[in-house]
Amino acid sequence: MTTPIVPNRGFKPNEEAAKGGTVPLRTTKKVSVIIDRYKGEVEQLIPILQDIQAELHYLPKEALFQVSETISVPISQVFSVATFFKAFSLKPRGKHLVNVCLGTACHVRGAIKILEQVERSLEISPGETSSDLKFTLETVNCMGCCALGPVVKVDTEYFGQMKTDKIDSLLASYE
Numbered sequence: 611m612t613t614p615i616v617p618n619r620g621f622k623p624n625e626e627a628a629k630g631g632t633v634p635l636r637t638t639k640k641v642s643v644i645i646d647r648y649k650g651e652v653e654q655l656i657p658i659l660q661d662i663q664a665e666l667h668y669l670p671k672e673a674l675f676q677v678s679e680t681i682s683v684p685i686s687q688v689f690s691v692a693t694f695f696k697a698f699s700l701k702p703r704g705k706h707l708v709n710v711c712l713g714t715a716c717h718v719r720g721a722i723k724i725l726e727q728v729e730r731s732l733e734i735s736p737g738e739t740s741s742d743l744k745f746t747l748e749t750v751n752c753m754g755c756c757a758l759g760p761v762v763k764v765d766t767e768y769f770g771q772m773k774t775d776k777i778d779s780l781l782a783s784y785e
């Protein structure tokens with residue numbers, strides 16, 4: 611069985627990444643442990659990348675080269691998979707993902723003010739990650755629990771009827 615062939619969306623691995631060496635040794639070891647978990651099997655490329663994403667919260671380019679070399683899959687194919695799936699990120703992501711719902715039901719209950727407060731508290735805009743790599747902020751259009759609006763989700767936890775003055779304590783409760 612071969613790994614799925616997916617379109618390369620124009621991403622070109624850069625020379626610097628090819629040299630490696632900019633990623634801490636412990637990261638290299640973590641990636642080795644993950645690859646070993648799957649016995650270095652070629653058809654396990656996606657699960658390997660999923661585990662690296664879960665462990666590091668993104669896919670460092672150097673880790674992709676490490677995967678490519680270890681399981682003998684062309685780097686172009688590894689990058690194709692890594693850039694095809696939305697679940698993968700090539701940019702560092704925060705340990706926690708904060709989603710603020712801006713759907714209609716949440717919007718009419720003050721979701722914009724909630725978002726503005728989160729932006730102030732984290733000093734980032736949607737799509738960005740805090741400098742301490744603790745939080746990534748995103749917005750969504752509905753979380754399917756409109757009656758609880760305005761809703762904020764942190765990782766897998768939902769917080770309904772959110773108020774601006776609760777944001778700081780909510781964020782502070784995450785390590």
Ligand code: FES
Pocket residue numbers: 711712713714715716717751752753754755756757759761
């Ligand atoms: S609009 Fe926010 S949960 Fe549906």
